[in-house]
Every structure is written in structure tokens, then in C-alpha cells.
Amino acid sequence: MSKIISIHSYRGGTGKSNTTANLATLVAREGNRVGIIDTDLPSPGIHILFGFGNKHGYGTLNDFLWGRSKISDVACDVSHVLEGQGTPTSKLYLVPASVKINDISRILREGFDAELLFAGYQQLIKELKLDYLFVDTHPGLSEETLLSLTVSQIVLLILRPDQQDFQGTAVTVDVARRLKVPNLFLIVNKALPEYNFEQMCQQVQATYNVPVLGILPDSPDMLRLASQGIFTIKYSNHPISTVLQKMAKQITSKTVTI
Template sequence: MSKIISIHSYRGGTGKSNTTANLAALVAREGNRVGIIDTDLPSPGIHILFGLGVKQGERTLNDFLWGKCKIKDAAYDVSYVLEEYETPNNKLYLVPASVKVNEISRILREGFDPELLFAGYQQLIKDLKLDYLFIDTHPGLSEETLLSLAVSQIVLLILRPDRQDFQGTVVTVDVARRLKVPQMFLIVNKALPEYDFEQMRQQIKATYKLPVLGILPDSPDMLRLASEGIFTIKYRNHPITEVLQKMAKQITNKTVTI
């Protein structure tokens, strides 16, 4: 059975898109058919990590939401980022959001039907025979974000070791619990290397009553890559890659023990 995994944060700047791209690539690398949808329509960006840049192609998620195309027509095969890990058995697809100013303005002005977006998730899974669909959500708690959380089997909440992130995540966790999300985990990103990670894990776990899937250290290597590729593919023996690999294995297990 296919799984929908939403990656969410209360605020922007948490590294949500980077984490989504890397986890999706790692899951695909293990022989799975994986899709990613960028639902951060006001501020899209994950497409850059896959080398699409401003030349996204003819179709985007916006076109599907406006009835101009089927959602599979806006899905691009980005399996090439897996490099030598690309095989006939695995696939990685991306449905980008439009970066055109007039189309972003239209979304902000007119909105769209969240139910249509949900139908698009299901259709994409069916058309592309996906094992996993990753949703890169818009930060905060908009209607479409709430729907994405509600239809997900797994929700990963990303926060930084920052007081504003901590307070905002409390609200998000409460909402997700009300939506009865089957599985919910926390990911801490941009933690300074001198922190005691185990102590941080226990404190955050106790605060939110949720398991911490992993803690990612802040790293100049991530800045150095500057979104020119998938970090876990480019830096295969890096400590960040090791943490992300463990997370990918945990979320694809039927039983997760943390």
C-alpha cells in the first residue's frame, strides 16, 4: 500500500525542502517508486535541488489546480539525481509549483480547491504506481496544509533549536493530533555541533510527547553545496547523510521504533 508522507514546519527557513528532497531520494535509492509534490505554492523552491531551475518545463502543479492538465502531465522524472543508484526498479518524480510571478500572484489572490489537490495525490499515486508520495508543504497552517496532514500516513515536523520554532511546533502538533495523523515524528535541523544531541533528543521528546526521528547538525558543507544537487548523493559519507539514511529506513519500516 502506498504511503503519503508530509514534511512540514511551522516557520520557513527550517530546511524543509532540502530534507524532503534528500529523504525522497534515499527512499527511491532503495528500489522504490517515489513522488514529490511541491505544495509550497507561494514560495516554491524544491525544484532547484533537482536541477530544474527556472526551466521547469511546460506544466506545473498550478496548471493541474487550474484544470489545464492532468497531474501526471506535471510530473517530471528526476531519477537522474540518483546517479549510479538509478535502476529499472526505482523511480523519482517531482511535481513542481510554478515560479512565475503572475501565477504565484494568482494563487495568492484566487486560491484553489484543496479537495482537488487531495484528488491529485491519489491520481498521481495510481498513474505512476508510487510506493511513496512526499508532500513538501507550505509553512504554517493553511487549509491546504491541513488537508495534506489529514491524508498523510506519516507527518514529519521539522524544527530548529529556536524558541519561536518550539512554540509554533506546539500548535502544529496539537492540530495534527486533532486530525488523527497515524504517525508523527520530529526532526531537529541546524543544531550546532557543540550541543549535546542526546540530551536535546530527550528534552524535545518529553516536551512534545513525540519521538525524534533524527537531529541534523548545522554544516558548512550544506551551505557550500548551495542547493546544487541532492546532499546525500553528493556527500555520501557525511554525518548528515548518515542521519538521513537512518531516518529514511525508519519511515519505510512497517514498524518504527525510536
């Protein structure tokens, strides 16, 4: 059975898109058919990691939401990012959001049909025969975000070790519980290496009563890559990659337990 996995954060700048791209790539590398959909329509960016840059010669989620295309027609095969590290059954697709100023302005002005977006998830899963669909959400809480959380089998909330993130995450956890999300996990990102990660994990879990999937250390190596590729493919033996690899295996486990 296919799984929808939403990756969310209360605030921007948490590394949500980078984490989404890396986890989806690692899950695909293990022989799965994986899709990624960028629902951060007001501020899209995950496409950069897959080499799209600022060019406009491709279909987007906006085209589907405005009735111009089928959602499967705007799904780009980005399996090349695996660089030969996958299996014969590994496939990775991306539905990017438009970076055109006029399209972003229209989204901010008019919004879009959240129910149609959900229908698009199901169509994409069916037509591309996906095992997993990763949803890169827009930060904060909105109708669209709430819908994505509601229809997801797994929700990953990303936060930094920062008081503003801690408070906002508490609100999001409460909302996720009210929506009865079946599997809710936290990911702490950009933790300074001098922190005691084991102690931090225990503190975060105690604070929210939610399991921590992993803690990602802050690293200048991530900054140096500057979104020019998938970190876990470029630096497969890096400490960040090791943590992300463990997360990916936990996500694909049948029980999704920690």
C-alpha cells in the same frame, strides 16, 4: 500499500524542502517508486534541487489545479539525480510548483481547491504506481496544510533549536493530534555541533511527547552545495547524510517505529 508522507514546519527557513528532497531520494534509491509534490505554491523552491533552475519549460502543479493538465502529465522524471546509485526498480518523480510571478500572484489572490489537490495525490499514486508520495508543504497552518496532514500516513515536523520554532511546533503538534495523524515524528535541523544531541533528543521528546526521528547538525558543507544537487548523493558519507539515511530506513520500515 502506498504511503503519503507530509513534511511540514510552522515557520519558513527550517530546511524543509532540502530534507524532503533528500529523504525522498534515499527512499527511491532503495528500489522504491517515489513521488514528490511541491504544495508550497506561494514560495516554491524544491525544483532547484533537481536542476530545474528558473526555466519555465515544464508543467507544474498549478496547471493541474487550474484544469490545464492531468497531474501525471506534470510529473517530471528526476531519477537522474540518483547518479546510478539506485536499483532497477528505483524511480523518482517531481511535481513542481510554478515560479512564474503571475501564477504565484494568482495563488495568493484566489487560492485553490484543496479537495482537488487531495484527488491529485490519489491520481498520481495510481497512475505512476508510487510506493511513497512526499508532500513538501507550505509553512504554517492553512486549509491546504490541514488537508495534507489529514490524508498522510506519516507527518514529519521540522524545527530548529530556536524558541520561536519550539512554540510554533507545539501548536502544530496539537493540531496534528486533533486530526489523528497516525504517525507523527519530529526532525530537529541545523543543530550546532557542540550541542549534546542525545540530551537534546530527550528534551524535545519530553516537551512534545512525540518521537524524534533524527537531529541534523548544522554544517557549512550544506551551504557550500547551495542547493545545486541532492546532498546525500553528493556527500554520501557525510554526518548529515548518515542521519538522513537512518531516517529513510525508519520511514520505510513496516512498523514506522523508533
